[in-house]
Amino acid sequence: MIKFYIETNEVAVPTFNSSGCYDIARKDEYQTMEIKIIKSTELKQKPKKGDSLKFGTIFTDHMFVMDYNKEGGWNNPQIIPYGDISIAPSAMVFHYGQEMFEGLKAYKGDDGRILLFRPLKNIERANQSNNRLCIPEIPEDIFLEALKRLVEIDQDWIPTEEGTSLYIRPFVIATDPFLGVRPSDTYKFIIILSPSGPYYPEGLNPVKIWVEDEYVRAVKGGIGYAKTGGNYVASMKAQEKAHAEGYSQVLWLDGIERKYIEEVGAMNIFFKVDGKVITPALSGSILPGVTRASVIELCREWGYPVEERRIDVEELYEAHKQGKLEEVWGTGTAAVISPVGLLRWKDHLMTINHGKIGELSQKLYDTVTGIQRGRIEDTHGWTVEVDSVLENV
Known part of the structure; x- marks a missing residue:
């Protein structure tokens, strides 16, 4: 006791x-x-x-x-x-x-x-x-x-x-x-x-993501922001479809207009477009990720403009066509930082950074995991040490 x-x-x-x-x-x-x-x-x-x-x-x-x-x-x-x-x-x-x-x-x-x-x-x-x-x-x-x-x-x-x-x-x-x-x-x-x-067999190698436009995971006013099994079982049908096509995860669109990017099945999602870091805003249907919050804070510290807003998948595709979609990565407790090398939306294939991990994605991974393991000084107060009190229990 x-x-x-x-x-x-x-x-x-x-x-x-x-x-x-x-x-x-x-x-x-x-x-x-x-x-x-x-x-x-x-x-x-x-x-x-x-x-x-x-x-x-x-x-x-x-x-x-x-x-x-x-x-x-x-x-x-x-x-x-x-x-x-x-x-x-x-x-x-x-x-x-x-x-x-x-x-x-x-x-x-x-x-x-x-x-x-x-x-x-x-x-x-x-x-x-x-x-x-x-x-x-x-x-x-x-x-x-x-x-x-x-x-x-x-x-x-x-x-x-x-x-x-x-x-x-x-x-x-x-x-x-x-x-x-x-x-x-x-x-x-x-x-x-x-x-x-590692959560993904690929480890830190970029994963392939399927943009889902048939099924939906959550809607504003529902339980999308809660961490509960119902959100995950809702994702399984699309996940099966994506796996059958050789993709690691599903990127969800909003449940109303089916065009605004929300999150990946097990991760929040980030895009580096023309020097800016963009991620979907928390609107009630997206899980407020702990790693997501940490990445936003780090990017702002490092001087990157960060936008939390609605992102139309058409806008993303246009940025790719113009060569402005520089990096894509997911964030989550399980994966930490997971670079994305390929996005498939309908019949469009978007290869990101020649299928390789980007400079910012790598820096984020090195920094977050460095803090987690105590290799980098924690200037944010993010880590909590487990003290020893059970020697005589």
């Missing part, structure tokens, strides 16, 4: 607001929170140096679990051996899709420090998703402490080879055994860890 003090974001007895979601009452005081720790007695064999780490296929020895009910709020936080969970077939998550997930990474620096990259931004986004999905907010202090302690316990799983990291997947599922359309009264918050290599 480990005790830590948090500035209380304790949930009092929740009430429903006019939109049918929970209002979260708070108390301005401090309380002691206890995480119960049950260490695994059957440790798994860890990957060896040089082993292939396919993204999201290997999982560590432990996971964090915490429950929610209306009477007690978030309670009973535990770190336990990784394993199956028991849940009723009638649990609401299976029938109405009320769930949220996040993704961030831990790195082991050359100096041995364990670093999380911008975890508070992920926690903020998680609670924005929770709010949209009528899931009670998770107190920031509890969330961050859970991340740190779980990573600390399984720190020997953090790979150190170039392009690798410990991927962190927090998620919430609605657990009420009830068939009826309303927010659940009970939830389970879980964090699992996965040592992973």
